[in-house]
Amino acid sequence: MHLTLKDIAAEAGVSAATVSNVINGNRARVSADTRDRILRIVERRGYVPSAPARSLAARSSRIIGLLVPAADQDSLTLSPHTAGIIGMLERELRRHDYHLLLRGIARPAEVTEVLRSWNLDGAVLLGFLDAEIDRLGRRSVGDVALVAMDAYADNPLTLGVRSDDREGGRLAARHLLGLGHRRIAFAGPASSATGVVRRRYEGFRLAFAETGAAWDEDLRLTVDTTHASGREAGLRLAADRPDATAVFATADVLAIGLMEGLAAAGRTVPGDVSVVGYDDIDIARYVAPKLTTVAQDLQAKSAAAVRLLLDRLAGGAPPDAAVTLDVRLILRGTTAPPCTPESPGR
Amino acid sequence: MHLTLKDIAAEAGVSAATVSNVINGNRARVSADTRDRILRIVERRGYVPSAPARSLAARSSRIIGLLVPAADQDSLTLSPHTAGIIGMLERELRRHDYHLLLRGIARPAEVTEVLRSWNLDGAVLLGFLDAEIDRLGRRSVGDVALVAMDAYADNPLTLGVRSDDREGGRLAARHLLGLGHRRIAFAGPASSATGVVRRRYEGFRLAFAETGAAWDEDLRLTVDTTHASGREAGLRLAADRPDATAVFATADVLAIGLMEGLAAAGRTVPGDVSVVGYDDIDIARYVAPKLTTVAQDLQAKSAAAVRLLLDRLAGGAPPDAAVTLDVRLILRGTTAPPCTPESPGR
DNA sequence: CTGAAAGCGCTTACAG
DNA sequence: CTGAAAGCGCTTACAG
Numbered sequence: 001m002h003l004t005l006k007d008i009a010a011e012a013g014v015s016a017a018t019v020s021n022v023i024n025g026n027r028a029r030v031s032a033d034t035r036d037r038i039l040r041i042v043e044r045r046g047y048v049p050s051a052p053a054r055s056l057a058a059r060s061s062r063i064i065g066l067l068v069p070a071a072d073q074d075s076l077t078l079s080p081h082t083a084g085i086i087g088m089l090e091r092e093l094r095r096h097d098y099h100l101l102l103r104g105i106a107r108p109a110e111v112t113e114v115l116r117s118w119n120l121d122g123a124v125l126l127g128f129l130d131a132e133i134d135r136l137g138r139r140s141v142g143d144v145a146l147v148a149m150d151a152y153a154d155n156p157l158t159l160g161v162r163s164d165d166r167e168g169g170r171l172a173a174r175h176l177l178g179l180g181h182r183r184i185a186f187a188g189p190a191s192s193a194t195g196v197v198r199r200r201y202e203g204f205r206l207a208f209a210e211t212g213a214a215w216d217e218d219l220r221l222t223v224d225t226t227h228a229s230g231r232e233a234g235l236r237l238a239a240d241r242p243d244a245t246a247v248f249a250t251a252d253v254l255a256i257g258l259m260e261g262l263a264a265a266g267r268t269v270p271g272d273v274s275v276v277g278y279d280d281i282d283i284a285r286y287v288a289p290k291l292t293t294v295a296q297d298l299q300a301k302s303a304a305a306v307r308l309l310l311d312r313l314a315g316g317a318p319p320d321a322a323v324t325l326d327v328r329l330i331l332r333g334t335t336a337p338p339c340t341p342e343s344p345g346r
Numbered sequence: 347m348h349l350t351l352k353d354i355a356a357e358a359g360v361s362a363a364t365v366s367n368v369i370n371g372n373r374a375r376v377s378a379d380t381r382d383r384i385l386r387i388v389e390r391r392g393y394v395p396s397a398p399a400r401s402l403a404a405r406s407s408r409i410i411g412l413l414v415p416a417a418d419q420d421s422l423t424l425s426p427h428t429a430g431i432i433g434m435l436e437r438e439l440r441r442h443d444y445h446l447l448l449r450g451i452a453r454p455a456e457v458t459e460v461l462r463s464w465n466l467d468g469a470v471l472l473g474f475l476d477a478e479i480d481r482l483g484r485r486s487v488g489d490v491a492l493v494a495m496d497a498y499a500d501n502p503l504t505l506g507v508r509s510d511d512r513e514g515g516r517l518a519a520r521h522l523l524g525l526g527h528r529r530i531a532f533a534g535p536a537s538s539a540t541g542v543v544r545r546r547y548e549g550f551r552l553a554f555a556e557t558g559a560a561w562d563e564d565l566r567l568t569v570d571t572t573h574a575s576g577r578e579a580g581l582r583l584a585a586d587r588p589d590a591t592a593v594f595a596t597a598d599v600l601a602i603g604l605m606e607g608l609a610a611a612g613r614t615v616p617g618d619v620s621v622v623g624y625d626d627i628d629i630a631r632y633v634a635p636k637l638t639t640v641a642q643d644l645q646a647k648s649a650a651a652v653r654l655l656l657d658r659l660a661g662g663a664p665p666d667a668a669v670t671l672d673v674r675l676i677l678r679g680t681t682a683p684p685c686t687p688e689s690p691g692r
Numbered sequence: 693c694t695g696a697a698a699g700c701g702c703t704t705a706c707a708g
Numbered sequence: 709c710t711g712a713a714a715g716c717g718c719t720t721a722c723a724g
Contacts, residue, residue, distance in 0.1 A: 350700095362701090362703090363704080366703060395701085396700085396701050398701080399700070399701035399703090400702055400703075402702070403701075403703040404702080
């Protein structure tokens, strides 16, 4: 039979309330003596409190949800970036004695269902579009603490945590411009779809403005964030714009696809074309040449998300602005000065 | 104010028991009329049942735990393989109206704590050593359904789900032997540590026996499953055994590290040395040349795990043997016939 | 510092 | 087919 609070109380000869106070570290409410005695019994008997019961009585579940978009019948596709975030979030939560419930969201209404059903203390929204986040109303959120990661939504019910995407785009472009490149392509999803891409693009353009370089709108490549579409884009770029000497991609997989497409078109990297990626996932170091890329601090991002959630749960005032984390450029082998017309790469 | 069962009952003019029966699809216990009426009210008011309350009353949480080893203060390191499994498990569980709790396990005792505390209906153990799984006793497991994935533990409290690792090793070796290779290295962790590696090694050796080829014990390379140690191993192999013409690695990251090490030592792949990996993770198609590798069916593996858990929850008899899933060889660009001594690769 | 009692939101025999 | 009542294992004022 399952061991309960009552059993411990009976064995210790105290009330359930007292055991409860001990379990919850309510040190002010119980003498050191009885506390020690109870703790010893708990230890010896291997008593584990029932989380559902606590959750019900205390109206707090100590569960944080990680909500990720999922096409209805599809499985969650966890990118290396997402997988990294998950691992770090779990660690941070575990340190604070919280648990992580991972949930794919197919319909907007499911957000409410999960939050309410499990009485979540908070949740992290990862990978949603800004518009989807903005659509969340008080009715569906209740008073659950919500972190919107990598989003630029305007929803006041939501705490923002993201990297400095504008700076990331700017660093990439400044690096390439500094090497002497002028015809630099920008490859990524449509800016209208995600604020992250828009900010990276803005930063990218900003570097052009700062340098006084002209930006050629035709070099804005709209591409899905996949290896396959990166490859196609590389092929197309080589065919349509052989004068382009560099390309910045908004994700590493995309950049690696581009490298393959460029190679297939007979262009060398970085000899003919320099490439800069984004995220610094493991693969960036596995390809040859190794990918120059903009790195985010996943560790800091996850820690910030958890801190924000726990602060709100502790009753702290929410910050007045989204948390923005630093970003840095990792120089590796895919960038080099452009070939001068006099000494073509091939 | 939170909407409860009672509110719905009051509005419908029925008892809480009846609403409960409707919610739980207990069709035999309530007339179609009242059922429809109640469902309409539930719908209109957006009532969501409290999972902790259900969990407490019904002694079933509808939560399945995914337990992954974690060094104490460390974050979960989710390999691409693990990330794939997680995504598919979540989908399967969601389809069956279950939830996934992700938990890193630092100390063995934590397994019991999580199982008991959340009243988990079941759990999947992913990435544990066979010895750790064997150590789990009835006391710590209770009657929770447990799937040990990719393990060859002997624990009767545990349901095994894994790929046909022996066949995987055999396929790899047969492919290389068939191409004419004879001095083939085997790179992977020590067989003693994990049953998975031992089975792959056995299958590998089996192919040698079947072909009548001699196996050279010195070509058993003991290496961690990381890109870095793969690289080192590649360097070492090129230096110590320049006569080896092929290598089979027990993981794709390892294989890719080997390729880099071989390249750094001036050996070409597959010109001088053929390489076969394991898992067919995305990266296998991102490197050049693309990696020949043994693919597991993650989808099937996840589905089997969930089916096993749900069957046991439904009271079905556990299968008498572990579930073993098929495996297949994916031919790509890293394998070729060996160079004859007369026409050396370089 | 400690305890009795009510209550959290459900489910489950049991009786009708 | 429907309801009254007990109970799941905790927490939380409240009183002492």
